[in-house]
Amino acid sequence: MARARRRPARNAAARATSPLSSQEATPEAEPLASSTHAAAESCPGCTTESSASFNQFEKENWIRCDVCKTWYHWRCASSEPPAFLSEEDKKDYSIDRIDKWYCKPCVDKDPSRVMTLKAPARKSDRKRNYQDYASLNLGLTDPNRWIRMLENKTFKPDKFKRMHGSEVNMDWLEEDEDAMTEPILIEKPDGLGMKMPPSDFTVEDVAELVGEETPLEVIDVATQSASPGWNLGKWADYIELEPEAREKVYNVISLEVTGTKVGDMVLPPKLVRDVDWVENFWPSTRKGKGNAYPKVQLYCLMGVASAWTDWHVDFAGSSVYYHILRGSKVFYFIKPTPANLAIYERWSGTELQNSWLGDLVDEVVKVTLTEGNTMIIPSGWIHAVYTPVDTIVFGGNFLHSFAMPMQLKIRKIEIATQVPKKFRFPLFTKLCWYVGDKYLRDLKAPAGVSYPARVLTSLLALADFLVSEARILERGSDQAKKEAKDQVPSDRVKDPAAVARELRWRLRLAAGNSSDDEGVTVKPNGAGVKRKRTAEAEDERPRFKNFKPRRWDSVVEKADEDETRVVKARKPTEDDEAWKEQWVEWTINGAEGDASDAQVKSRTETIVRIRRTGEGLERQRVERVVESWEWQ
Structure with a gap:
């Protein structure tokens, strides 16, 4: 039908x-x-x-x-x-x-x-x-069904970090491997480098400063669907009613205020501004009135008591900063493990949606935010939100260079569940092209750059995504080619295929792989893992117009003599599949239990490359350790 x-x-x-x-x-x-x-x-x-x-x-x-x-x-x-x-x-x-x-x-x-x-x-x-x-x-017409549903549920108390605003900075993000992998809570805004309206700011103030005739997307909490015919003036009148006089429970969670007088009163935390792709990579000349760009940085959320927002993941796996100006919010979080995301994907858009998603996953963590609290929610975290009292929140979404694998994973879920483009992160692919082009120019700079292992992993995922877009431009259907071409910013990217492949090539070099190592991925710890090269990979070797790679002035290879030692270790058996994962890490696994003596021969192969640069000298040292294990 x-x-x-x-x-x-x-x-x-x-x-x-x-x-x-x-x-x-x-x-x-x-x-x-x-x-x-x-x-x-x-x-x-x-x-x-x-x-x-x-x-x-x-x-x-x-x-x-x-x-x-x-x-x-x-x-x-x-x-x-x-x-x-x-x-x-x-x-x-x-x-x-x-x-x-x-x-x-x-x-x-x-x-x-x-x-x-x-x-x-x-x-x-x-x-x-x-x-x-x-x-x-x-029971879908009863807004209180959410509260009753929560009464019989159990939640894991949160152990998320409580941080001071001054600690939430780039040093923390680059040096702490767990940074931006779990939500963090900042109880007071001091030190965040953030600007917000005064605490006595009201919904009436929002209506007056943005405009009472401004159309407003309002959600009927009972059905979790849009309620038509609202503007800010009508919403301000609704908020003025006593809770018992409100015919229904409504919620406002998508009022973007960039370019308004309210927007001028809000500034995201400094860390957010430091990593936000829209802030740092979208050309400033192509923002503002009359220009289409991802306007997702300044949202004003206005919820009334008993409002509920069902389980969701922010679009394209974007991260979120979330500040409680007035009132309170209760968050319910599900960690984005592969198993939980698979369950969430099956739950989305099916009859399972009428059930409590928390019953299908491993655990749900409950966090309560009060006035003055700020939370940063990382990429991919599944969450639902309850509003115990009338509340005003300011927040925004941002993509960044530490989370591209998760951001792409959420985007794939959106495609698999047939989410209309209108509900996805606006201009996502065009933004990725701007980001890739800027990183490529940085990598080509004479002074050179270096990135943390997490960023290298993320950027390699970005490069692979752009290469897939380039393949569509080269081999896709006419319609697919047109759609892909429309997303290429021609003001910056003249040859998208060359940009995508050279970016991937240079990132792999930066990760310590050889220039022709097309079958290599980088693990989160920065280690390379070689895959079998396919015919498609052979076809994807870098091709760059008028590009001549810089040659090394000297390349020296040497290998140490074999070293033999005896250690206690568990021998892998044919009926034990777990040994594969246990032996991936560079440690001796199984030193207890049924361990036995193993003779280990190892040798270290070293490649040293040097060349002169305009500033002096560049030296690259690559070591490869090869081990052979034999059990007595």
Whole structure:
């Protein structure tokens, strides 16, 4: 049956990628590729003429093809009644009457596919109250169901770090391997280098400074779906009501205030500004009014008592800073282990969504934030949020160079669960091209650069992603090539294939691998792991226009004599698969239990390369240790 909706669905899959707390990006954050409206990104039926008529603040009806499951704007698809309908059906023709609907490409493939209508509803002059019995049976219309659901659950007390604002800096991020891998809580904003409105700032102040007529995305907490027809003035009036006088519980979690008077009062923590890709890599000349760029850094969240935001992951695995200006929030966290992310992916957009996700994973951690607290949430953490009292929060999303593998993993989940582009991180691929181009220029600089192992691992994932985009440009379908090309910033990247492959090549050199080592990945500890080279890898050897690699003035290879020693170690057996993981680390495993004497022969091979530079001398030393183990 054809699915229709007011905007791309507010199902779990869509929530999984929204800024801060399960909502779509604001209209201002949407791409305006090829001078068309942002909404066209998720509608294949849009044309230049139809896109020009879009109003970014208007709600759009959408319909999905029953064959290919692609979403179209109703106005771009079949808003005019087909000629084969009766005159009576033409008069009552609307998106709500559609039973089966097929897009033009699917009809062209099989002309027997014909749109059908639902039987007209029986009309009566008697007034009646409509009840959604399906939702009632599931308890979905009761906003307090979340609170009752929490009553019988057990949570692990949080052991997340409490840090002083002055400790949250680049030195911590670069030197602590656990930095930005778990949420951290800063109880007071002192030392964070952050600016916020005064603590007596109100929703009425937000409405006056941003504009009472500003359209607002409001969430009906009971159904976790958008409630139409709101603006900031109406929202301020709602907040003024006593809790018992509020007909429903609503929540606002996607008001982006960049470029407003409220936005001028907010400055993210200094660490966030230091690592934020949008802040550091998107050209400043291409920000501001009239330019499309990822506007996700300054959100004002306004929740009332008993509001709830269901389980979600922030879009593209972006990290979050989150400051409680007034009120309180209770967070429920699930660690993004491979198993938990797989469960979350299955849960998203299915009937499992009506169940408590926490029952399906290993553990849930509960954290309570109060007025003045700031939290930084790393990439990929699954979370739900409860609001015990009326609360105002300021926060924002950011991508950075320490978490690209996780950011790409969340993006793959978005693709697998068919999250519409409108609900994903705006201009994600274009931002990646800007980042890759800047890192390449830094790597090519005469002075050279060095990166922590975590950053090298992250950048190699970025380079692999850009190489995959380059392959689409070279080998994809015409439509795929066009979409990929639209995401390349032509003002900076003239030859995307060369940029992507040279970036990957230089990063692998920086990781200590040989220039032609196309089958190497870098582990989090910086060690190289060689993979078998494939035909595709052979085809992907670097090709750069007018590029001549710098030669080493001297390369010396030497090997130490074999050294033999006897150690206690457990011999791997054919029926024991665990030995593979145990022996990956460079340690002697199994020194207890059934360990026995093993004779170990080892030798060290060293390669030293030197060359003169404009500043003096560059020397590179690479050591390879080879061991042979034999049990007595």
